Amino acid sequence: MIKIDHLSKTFKTKNGSVEALKDVSLEVKKGGIFGVIGYSGAGKSTLIRNVNLLEKPTSGTVSIDGTDITSLSAGELLKARRKIGMIFQGFNLLKTATVYDNVAIPLKLTGVPKKDIKERVNRFLSIVGLSDKADTYPAQLSGGQKQRVAIARALSHEPEVLLSDEGTSALDPDTTDAILDLLLRINKELGITILLITHEMHVIQRVCDSVAVMENGEVVEKGKTIDVFTSPKHGTTKKFVNGIFNHQLSDEMIESLKETGKIYSLKFTGDSSEEPALAIITKRFDIFPNILSGNITQLKEDPFGSLLVHFKGADNEIKEAINYLQEKGIQTEEVMTYEQSKRIS
Amino acid sequence: MSKVNAFLEEWGSYLWVALIETFQMVSISLVISILIGLPLGILLVLTRPGKSLENHFLNRFLNIIINVIRSIPFIILLFFMLPFTKFVVGTTIGVKGVIVPLVVFTAPYIARLMETSLLEVDRGVVEAYEAMGIKTKDIIWNVMVREARPSIILGLTIATIGLIGATAMAGLVGAGGLGDLAYRFGHLRYEPSVMYTTVAVLIILVQGLQSLGNVVAAKLKKD
Numbered sequence: 001m002i003k004i005d006h007l008s009k010t011f012k013t014k015n016g017s018v019e020a021l022k023d024v025s026l027e028v029k030k031g032g033i034f035g036v037i038g039y040s041g042a043g044k045s046t047l048i049r050n051v052n053l054l055e056k057p058t059s060g061t062v063s064i065d066g067t068d069i070t071s072l073s074a075g076e077l078l079k080a081r082r083k084i085g086m087i088f089q090g091f092n093l094l095k096t097a098t099v100y101d102n103v104a105i106p107l108k109l110t111g112v113p114k115k116d117i118k119e120r121v122n123r124f125l126s127i128v129g130l131s132d133k134a135d136t137y138p139a140q141l142s143g144g145q146k147q148r149v150a151i152a153r154a155l156s157h158e159p160e161v162l163l164s165d166e167g168t169s170a171l172d173p174d175t176t177d178a179i180l181d182l183l184l185r186i187n188k189e190l191g192i193t194i195l196l197i198t199h200e201m202h203v204i205q206r207v208c209d210s211v212a213v214m215e216n217g218e219v220v221e222k223g224k225t226i227d228v229f230t231s232p233k234h235g236t237t238k239k240f241v242n243g244i245f246n247h248q249l250s251d252e253m254i255e256s257l258k259e260t261g262k263i264y265s266l267k268f269t270g271d272s273s274e275e276p277a278l279a280i281i282t283k284r285f286d287i288f289p290n291i292l293s294g295n296i297t298q299l300k301e302d303p304f305g306s307l308l309v310h311f312k313g314a315d316n317e318i319k320e321a322i323n324y325l326q327e328k329g330i331q332t333e334e335v336m337t338y339e340q341s342k343r344i345s
Numbered sequence: 346m347s348k349v350n351a352f353l354e355e356w357g358s359y360l361w362v363a364l365i366e367t368f369q370m371v372s373i374s375l376v377i378s379i380l381i382g383l384p385l386g387i388l389l390v391l392t393r394p395g396k397s398l399e400n401h402f403l404n405r406f407l408n409i410i411i412n413v414i415r416s417i418p419f420i421i422l423l424f425f426m427l428p429f430t431k432f433v434v435g436t437t438i439g440v441k442g443v444i445v446p447l448v449v450f451t452a453p454y455i456a457r458l459m460e461t462s463l464l465e466v467d468r469g470v471v472e473a474y475e476a477m478g479i480k481t482k483d484i485i486w487n488v489m490v491r492e493a494r495p496s497i498i499l500g501l502t503i504a505t506i507g508l509i510g511a512t513a514m515a516g517l518v519g520a521g522g523l524g525d526l527a528y529r530f531g532h533l534r535y536e537p538s539v540m541y542t543t544v545a546v547l548i549i550l551v552q553g554l555q556s557l558g559n560v561v562a563a564k565l566k567k568d
C-alpha cells in the first residue's frame with residue numbers, strides 16, 4: 001500500500017546540513033496500522049511528511065498503491081493528496097469556521113458537488129461523534145473534540161490512507177485512548193490504512209500491527225509489533241519496551257540474589273501466557289522460582305507479559321528449566337546488573 | 346441654543362461640504378489602496394523564503410520600494426508626485442488630484458499591515474490544506490485571508506484613520522475637506538469656533554471608526 005524505498009532527506013541550513021532521514025525503507029500493508037516510534041529529533045515527522053510530499057525527498061521514492069508519488073506533476077500530486085488524509089498534533093483547524101464549515105470548506109475546494117457536501121459532512125461528523133457540535137467554533141471544543149473534527153475532515157475526502165503526525169500527543173491519557181479507539185474503528189470499519197508516528201509506546205501497543213523504531217534518521221528495528229515487543233534487538237527498542245513495564249531492582253538486591261541462583265527476565269505472549277509454565281517447571285526441575293516483579297499488558301489483541309524471576313537451584317537445573325521455557329515460546333534473558341534489568345526486563 | 350443655530354446657519358453648509366469631501370477622498374483612496382495593498386501584502390508573504398512562491402529577488406524588491414515610500418512624509422510626497430499625478434489623472438488639483446498621492450501613501454502601508462496579519466495565521470492550518478490537495482490560490486483566500494480577517498479589519502481601521510489625517514493636507518492642492526476647513530477658516534481667518542467644531546467632528550469620526558473596527562474584528566474572531 002505505502003512503500004517507502006531508500007528514502008533520504010537532508011535539510012540544508014545556515015549551520016550546515018542535517019541528515020534527517022538516512023536510507024529509510026518501509027512497507028505499510030493495505031488495511032494495516034503501522035506505527036513509527038522514536039525519540040524527539042529521530043526524523044519521524046520528516047518521514048511522514050515525505051509520504052504526502054509536504055517535504056520533498058532528497059533521494060528515494062514513496063509509492064502509494066503502486067504509484068510513485070515522487071514522480072507526479074503538480075496537478076497529479078494535488079489529486080493524489082486528496083486520497084491521503086492527515087491529522088496533526090496541533091489539530092490545524094480554521095479558528096474562524098464552525099465545526100461544520102471546517103469539514104465542508106475543504107470539500108467545496110476539492111470540487112465535491114454541493115448537494116453531496118451536506119450529506120458527507122453530517123455522515124463523518126456522526127462517525128466521530130460530533131453531530132451535536134456542528135455549529136460550534138473550535139475554540140469552544142476540548143483537544144479531543146478538535147482532533148475528532150480534524151479526523152472527520154480527513155475522512156470526508158474518503159481517503160485510502162490516513163497519516164497521523166503525533167495525533168494524540170497533545171491529549172491526556174483518557175482522551176488519547178478514546179482517539180486511538182476511534183482510529184481502530186476507522187481502520188476496521190472503513191478499511192483505511194493508517195501510518196502513525198508517535199513517541200509513546202502506549203500508542204503502538206494499543207493500535208499498531210507493525211512498528212518501526214527510528215533513531216538518528218534511521219530505522220533501527222522493524223517488524224510485527226508482537227515480535228518487536230517480545231524480542232527487541234536494538235537498545236532503543238529495549239528501552240521503549242521496558243518503558244511499559246518498569247521493574248525496579250537495585251544492584252545490591254541483584255548481587256545478593258545472584259549468590260543463590262540466577263535472575264531471568266521472561267516475556268510471554270498469546271499462547272505462552274495461557275500455560276502455567278512456571279508451575280510446571282517447579283514440578284519438573286529441582287528449582288524454586290521466585291517472582292520479583294511482574295506485569296501483564298495488552299498488545300492490540302494479544303496479552304503480553306513480562307516477569308522478572310529469581311531461580312534458586314543448581315546451575316544445570318536452571319539451564320534445563322530455561323530451555324524448557326524457551327521451547328514453550330517464552331523469551332528469556334539473564335539479568336546481571338541493575339542497568340541491564342532496566343534495559344531488558 | 347440660538348448661538349448654535351447661528352453658528353450652523355453660518356458654517357453648517359461649509360462643514361457639510363468639507364465632511365463630504367473628506368469622505369470622498371478617504372473612501373476612494375481607501376478602496377484603491379486596498380485593491381493594491383492586499384495583493385501586495387499577500388505577495389510579500391508568499392515570496393518569503395520557504396513559502397509557496399518563494400522569490401528572494403521579488404521579495405527584496407517589494408520590501409525596498411515599500412520602505413522607501415513609507416519613509417516620505419505625506420506633504421512631501423504630495424509635491425514630489427505632482428508630475429506623476431498629472432500624468433495619471435490629468436490634473437494635480439481638487440479631489441481627483443489628491444487621490445493619487447493618497448493611494449501611493451496608503452497602499453504600501455496597507456501592504457505592510459496585511460503582511461503582518463497574514464503572517465499571524467497558523468502555518469499548520471495552511472499545511473493541513475496543502476496536505477488535502479487544495480490549490481494555493483484557494484488556500485490564500487479560504488485559509489490565510491479568512492483566518493486573518495479580524496486582524497486585517499483592525500489594520501484597515503488604522504490605515505483609514507491615517508488616511509483621514511493625510512487628507513488634512515489635501516487643502517494644499519485645493520481638494521478641500523475637514524482639515525482644510527479648520528486651517529483656512531479656523532487658523533488663517535481666526536474663527537476658533539470653526540476650528541473647534543472641525544476638530545470635534547474629526548474626533549467623533551476617528552472614535553467611531555475605531556469602535557466600528559473593534560466591533561467587526563471581535564465579531565469575526567471566534568476564540
Ligand SMILES: Nc1ncnc2c1ncn2[C@@H]1O[C@H](COP(=O)(O)OP(=O)(O)OP(=O)(O)O)[C@@H](O)[C@H]1O
Pocket residue numbers: 011012013018019020038039040041042043044045046047199
Ligand atoms: N525544515 C527543517 N529544516 C531544517 N532541519 C529540519 C527541518 N525539519 C526537521 N529538521 C531536522 O531534522 C531532524 C528530524 O526532525 P523531525 O521533526 O523529523 O523529528 P521528530 O522525530 O518528528 O521529532 P519530534 O518528536 O520532536 O517531533 C531534526 O534534527 C530537525 O532539527
Ligand SMILES: [Mg+2]
Pocket residue numbers: 044045046166
Ligand atoms: Mg515530530
